Amino acid sequence: MNRHIHMRMIVVWIGVVSLGVGMYVSKVESNAATYIHLASSYSDDVVGIRQLIHKREQVLREGTWIDWTDWISPSSQSYFQEQKRWFDDAICYLDRGSYRLQLDKVETTTLGTVAYLKQSYMHHGKQVKNQYSLIVKYDPQKRHWVEVEQPFYQKKTTWGTLKVERSDLLRKEHVYQDAIDKGRAYFQQKLDWTPKPIEIKIFQRADHLAQSVKPSLPNWVGGWNEANQAIKLVSEANTSSEWEKSGIVHELTHQVISDLTHDNAAYWLQEGAAMYYEELLFPASSIKMRSEKIWSRAQLEKMNLENLSNQDAVRFYVSCREQYRQLLKDIGEGGMRYFFEEIRKYSRMDVDSSEKIQVCNQRTNRSLQKVFTIFKKRY
Template sequence: MLKKLLPLCLILTWLSLAIGWATPSLLRASSVQQQIEALIHEKEAAVNAKEKSRFLSVINPSYPFYVQEQKRWYDDAVRWIDPGSYRLRLISVIPEREHQLRAWIEQSYRRKGKVHTTHFPLLFQETESGWKDSDYPFHTVARENVVVRYTESGWGEQASIALEAAHKAVHQLKKKMDWKPKHPVEVKIYHKPEWFRQSVKLSLPKWAGGWHEAGESIKLIGARGYTDQQLTTSGIVHEVTHMMVSDLTGDNAAYWLQEGAAEYYQSHLLPGLRTQQAKKNDQPQWKMSRLEQINLERLGDKEAKDYYFQCYRFFRYMIETYGEEKMRHLFSVLALSPEVDQDTGEKLTQVNRRTREAIKKVFGKTLEQLEQDWVADMKKRGKEQSDESIQEHFGG
């Protein structure tokens, strides 16, 4: 009987030791999950209570671009969603690396009574002040002062194209506009449109595929099997130009000036980029005084294309007529005004006024006078093209 009891005692002893050794790690895992759940609930409660500082206290301060992006996301969210309808649920937590965890989150909210639900991963990092929300778990490639982060592991080639385009764009804009980026240039590529919008703002229109605001990373929606190198490069140049204009103007450029510059350099900065083509006798869609008041983010797809095109044409007229040195001067005058920490749509009236004042100072003309000159130039070019067509028809 004693011989039979001895092995059983040994087994029980081993089990008790194993349980004893495992208990601290199991307890820690349980504690960490509870902490992550508490952080998620804190974010949820902060949005529903409209307490911005409470919301930002969950974000990792070591990621300044992400902090700025989440400030803008929060400002939009509390206006966009139905009050009290924001919900976050922790689905799972898995270790990423030392002091880092990857959590899958379910987010839902109501907008005009309709429920919107999405799932996405978040990286949580352990800091001196506890666990913090630290953005998506990205893959990364870098070159000098440019870094590209991407959400899908199979998109290394597209990320490399983006890296090369961003590096070239920064180099060329430094030469043309004497621009020295205030921050390292960071590009984020998302393989899901809803993940992109989650990093920008929930209200963003469906047609939007890229984004940059002052103090943020450049953000783009990618596509599976994406092979159009020109389109990727053009999109990167567009957003890098936004970064340049924000830096050089203290983020005081009117929305139309921002988009005009971005569209112009998207077409003309690097060899082989696609150029905008105007139709014959193609007149502006809006007067500039009307264009100033339009919030691009509230336009439909077709109207947005017209808006971009008009901004491009007016900026092209300005730069071809007065030169890049004059445009640099315009940007430097805008930079004399203090920066306002709001997105461009929210400070539309203020940046419009500052841009008008800077135009008057630099060009000696009002915005309306510049517009009249532009329209006259278009009519002259249209007549010249028409005369050339007549001469060709009759063999002149």
């Protein structure tokens, strides 16, 4: 599936960290609008950045995704894919014509030129406001400013790239390293997965995660991964290292299953595998539930996780894990590898998961039928 989630067990909101040393900025409030005055040498840049912000607002209110692609830097393919999903969701989720985006200030930092933005929109008549920031740069080939991605402190590692919103989170590299090392070694040995460079983004706030995923993201979501995107996780002030390790393995599992199935696995199998291997590699994360509370595969196939309440979401996760556990008992990891080979024959669908739930259910069931005689009566 396209959308994969790890739950936030504790919700704590913390403030935004200021990045770097800014250029001189003064503000004048007039009619609820913020005007930015900078030294004359920066005025052309600010005009260009304002044009970029205005274009994003205009496209979200009136345009299509293709209208926006020219205004995103091609330097990060994962960010490009993330914004495509964000845009597709926003078009459906936001009340038509309600989107507003305002440039608050611009700073030069060690990370680049950072634009601080105020965003607002309506959803079913209710106003939503938040603030976020973007690295922007002038593209001489396009001859206008483009957005790069959110400001991250970055570190190259043996497994890929670690990106964090707060520089102090780089000190937790060993936590993420432990999770990635265990996960990569296990999946390579047991599922014949070929490791590839991994990108991890650690956010300090859940609303910053949502800005990287989609406006409709449920507030209990603490991690995310989609095909061709970065692994994302929220690390708040009191987030434990063990929770982060299990979260990384959960999201890495989604990446592995997407790779092995061309993103065609049923939602229940995707979440079941993520929960199962998270518990297997880091048992402290396990959630228990009475057997009579476990939903059947047929019931799970009819559900969309993101539409469930917090309580039902937990039940969904545990039910998926137990269904995957039973599947492994029936066919073993060797049998699972055959299943991956079969379902990989289907082409990848680059659409929102809600648009392909039924198709993925069908492809999963057909692959299980074809490969495993034991499933003929069940499917």
